[in-house]
Amino acid sequence: MLRLLRETTARAGRRNISWSCSGSFVLGCRSTYRVLAIETSCDDTSVAIVDYKRASNAAKNEPGLTGSLRVLQHSTVTANNDAYAGIHPLVALHSHRANLAPLVKKLLAKCETLPSHSNHNVSDGPSIDLVAVTRGPGMRSNLSVGLDTAKGLALAFNVPLIGVHHMQAHALTSRLLSAMENVDTQQITPRFPFLSVLVSGGHTMLIDSTGLTEHKILAETQDIALGDCLDKAARVILTPDQLKAPYGGALERFSFDQDSAGHWNYNYAAPSRRQDELERRPTEWGWSLSPPLAESKGGEKSSRRMVYSFTGLTTSVERLVKSKTSAASTFTTEERRCLAREVQRIAFEHLASRILLYLSSSGNDWKGDTIVVSGGVASNRFLRYVLRKMLDVRGYSHIELSFPPVSLCTDNALMIAWAGIEMYEAGFQSNLDIGPLNKWSMDRRAADGGILGVGGWIPNCT
Ligand code: AMP
Ligand code: ZN
Numbered sequence: 001m002l003r004l005l006r007e008t009t010a011r012a013g014r015r016n017i018s019w020s021c022s023g024s025f026v027l028g029c030r031s032t033y034r035v036l037a038i039e040t041s042c043d044d045t046s047v048a049i050v051d052y053k054r055a056s057n058a059a060k061n062e063p064g065l066t067g068s069l070r071v072l073q074h075s076t077v078t079a080n081n082d083a084y085a086g087i088h089p090l091v092a093l094h095s096h097r098a099n100l101a102p103l104v105k106k107l108l109a110k111c112e113t114l115p116s117h118s119n120h121n122v123s124d125g126p127s128i129d130l131v132a133v134t135r136g137p138g139m140r141s142n143l144s145v146g147l148d149t150a151k152g153l154a155l156a157f158n159v160p161l162i163g164v165h166h167m168q169a170h171a172l173t174s175r176l177l178s179a180m181e182n183v184d185t186q187q188i189t190p191r192f193p194f195l196s197v198l199v200s201g202g203h204t205m206l207i208d209s210t211g212l213t214e215h216k217i218l219a220e221t222q223d224i225a226l227g228d229c230l231d232k233a234a235r236v237i238l239t240p241d242q243l244k245a246p247y248g249g250a251l252e253r254f255s256f257d258q259d260s261a262g263h264w265n266y267n268y269a270a271p272s273r274r275q276d277e278l279e280r281r282p283t284e285w286g287w288s289l290s291p292p293l294a295e296s297k298g299g300e301k302s303s304r305r306m307v308y309s310f311t312g313l314t315t316s317v318e319r320l321v322k323s324k325t326s327a328a329s330t331f332t333t334e335e336r337r338c339l340a341r342e343v344q345r346i347a348f349e350h351l352a353s354r355i356l357l358y359l360s361s362s363g364n365d366w367k368g369d370t371i372v373v374s375g376g377v378a379s380n381r382f383l384r385y386v387l388r389k390m391l392d393v394r395g396y397s398h399i400e401l402s403f404p405p406v407s408l409c410t411d412n413a414l415m416i417a418w419a420g421i422e423m424y425e426a427g428f429q430s431n432l433d434i435g436p437l438n439k440w441s442m443d444r445r446a447a448d449g450g451i452l453g454v455g456g457w458i459p460n461c462t
Contacts, residue, residue: 037417040146041138132420135163136437143436200375229310
């Protein structure tokens, strides 16, 4: 922790940022403290109130973070964008404005009767010891609603504020889960390093997470995100009555059958060689889809570039549906389902391909044993199945795939609370002058310097 803080202090110095203790409420050696967290980066208005219990002195000797987390309140309102083909920024903004303050008020009131850990008198009202809020990346005006509310709460409670990196929070979701499952103050897992796969409506990233603020981007999309690709495919494949948000989830439900025991029938064989992954698989309807980058100029070498690409696949699906729905053609439900399965298979195999390329090229250099898969698309059960099968068939069955539960995969304030706690425990809090960040890299090699490079961090003085 001290090393992390020293390095950051040196970097902050280079950027002419002066460190000063905020002088606000300090949590010191308190064994348990209460956190209020807010998420408003996109179309979800989410608020959580949690208690974090630090490790006892004995457990503190264990390497890494030790502790446990208890969820007191958690609630999310999603903006109604049904009238639009996607998220309308103004609809989301108005939804945050209308819902955030009432949600905070409601959840605080529900906590009023619970015992507080500070010296605060319960009869004075609810007590909060730390406020965490998404600072970026995301839609700036939407982030502002959350950030300004969080600043007001931090001032009112006279407690520290933490401006959280949304994607870092997604990457830490499995550690959040471990903290939630810890009955007592045990070690938080997975321990670093681990690989993070973040698949959402706006991002597709493969990340080597070697520390709390150390996330090296190994591959990201060069065009649209995986979630966007599935949403666009769903819009053309599904009928209007089947098209319910989230569209990726509607596409998944439409595609597969469940047996009487509730098991999904995937009838899927993973490609055992990379070559097989790049080949078109003809369907019984005579068409086939090309895997991304398989036919890229530059041949084999180009197909191995550490990037993701989903635009070509999306366009092929849109073209195929257009030709099928023209007057001369029929497009049965079975054929639609086949297309829905194919677009998911190809997209998920493409996702897995970069993980496999990284694992095979790094040999024994990568010391981890876990791949965390998070973001809205990670809730897709077929994605989970494909990734497991692809790792197994290529000799990586010893690597664990960690999928947080669906409720933690989509945008939520619990992950913001957790990332805030991890940053606080590592010695950081945010200055009250921070603003929302539309773009904010996770990787310190990026122009903005990554999570710690953007300024606004100050030591938490504990
Ligand atoms: P996020 O940006 O993390 O909130 O994730 C939203 C994205 O996840 C959207 O593109 C959704 O369509 C997608 N999504 C949600 N559930 C599923 C699912 N079961 N299968 C595929 N995509 C999904
Ligand atoms: Zn997200």
